[in-house]
Amino acid sequence: MAKRIKLLYTIPNFDTAGSGKVVYDLVKHIDKTKFEPHICCMHTRGDYFKTIENLGVPIHIFPFAVNYRPFYSLSFRIWKIRQFFKKYQFDIIHSWHWSSDFTEPLAAKLAGIPFVYTKKAMGWGNKAWRWRSQLSKAIVTINKDMETQFFSEMKEKVNPIPIGLKVSDFGILEKTYKAQDEYKVKPNDFVVVSIANLVAVKGIEILLEAAKQINISKLKIFIVGDDTSDYAVNLRKEYESNQVIFTGKRQNIKSYLALADVFVIPTKDEGRKEGQPIAPIEAMLSGRVVLGSKISGIKDILQPFQDCLFQPNSVEDLKRNLEMVMQMDVNQRAELAKEMFKFASNHYTIEKSTALHETLYLNLYRN
Known part of the structure; x- marks a missing residue:
């Protein structure tokens, strides 16, 4: 049997369904003969966490993104994230963090692991979004305006994949x-x-x-x-x-x-x-x-x-x-x-969305 690609989905919490439901659907429907999905979040609170546990996949509780301040310890804290990524030998990291945080993609870069994030909203208020994007191997957009408004200078990274539902x-x-x-x-x-x-x-x-x-x-x-x-x-x-x-x-x-x-x-x-x-x-x-x-x-x-x-x-x-x-x-x-x-x-089907994500992951892994 060929090696399964080890995917890590990161999301801050499962306090509400929201993005958690999208991660749930992706993990549930992805081809388990090709992929080995893991989930990482920052705590176990939230009504939806029990639903996520029922997926039966490994769930890691770890601060995969950290505050920039105090600056004197930032490099050490980013290195700890890098060590976590390396410890489990993830092949691809896909972030569902809502934030413009760049500590997570920097840690992935230091670990030599391709990093993907999904742009979930139409905010672009600081330079950190550009740093987060430049550190990413690929970016998933969920509407057409995102590509022209935010990523016109890095179109080669953009993968349009609308969120899918189970019809x-x-x-x-x-x-x-x-x-x-x-x-x-x-x-x-x-x-x-x-x-x-x-x-x-x-x-x-x-x-x-x-x-x-x-x-x-x-x-x-x-x-x-x-x-x-x-x-x-x-x-x-x-x-x-x-x-x-x-x-x-x-x-x-x-x-x-x-x-x-x-x-x-x-x-x-x-x-x-x-x-x-x-x-x-x-x-x-x-x-x-x-x-x-x-x-x-x-x-x-x-x-x-x-x-x-x-x-x-x-x-x-x-x-x-x-x-x-x-x-x-x-x-x-x-x-x-x-x-x-x-x-x-x-x-807007979950089958179409999952297939597009699988193609993205396979391309990143092979390249």
Whole structure:
């Protein structure tokens, strides 16, 4: 039997699913006859850590990235990371760290191990990102804008690999009128759902203002997600009503997608913007029409559906899009949702994402 390529996936923690779910899917689906995956994180806390343990692969608890200060001991601390990488004789290191940290790729360089990182968000606020990129053998991007905005001078390192989902976990949902936790709608209601952690960049007030301007009693809005932030509390004070329901964080996402006539992601074009949002893809794979702001990441997901994109931060533009979908009859909406389902199930599968990662790893190992 040929030697399996020893992969190390590094990620700070599994406090939430997020990137942890992507690492889980990669490790679960990668060809174990060719690859031997390991995981390294900084602690064992977090609800999702138990799920990761169930994968049955080696998990290392080690500080694979360190603070730059104090500078006098930085070289020693980087050398300790290098020693850890060498001890286990990893062939490739793939980092899912959100940070611009360069201590991890420098330690990998000193150990002579090819280093890859996935660029997960549209932030590029300091020189450390450039150092991290220059120390990397390859960079995985998850939307098209990343290549032109960040990596135009190092295109040879870029590997576009969108995050994939397991399509069989989804399917076109039958329209329902009652969520699992007792929220109800009427058959003639038009239901809008948005799923997000409620922070200011998500632009939920853009959606709520658009709905307010439409001013039709049958329009019902469900905002699903953690609503404990100051931003969320202020939204609830201003907008919560019989028509606008804040559910808080929920696990039964499909229950709300089944209520929906349309899913809306109104992220603003500012701050730490989307890399590749997962919620709209889940909505498409559930057979729902999706409307989204025209920003990085979302543009890719809705690329064939330009009429479903609206200008970010524009209440008026989103209002027009909502009215467009509301004016469709049931069959027209169903046909559009079906087209979206086909696009998502062809372009955002875990099988496709895993195959592209495997090709990248094989190329790095052979070269």
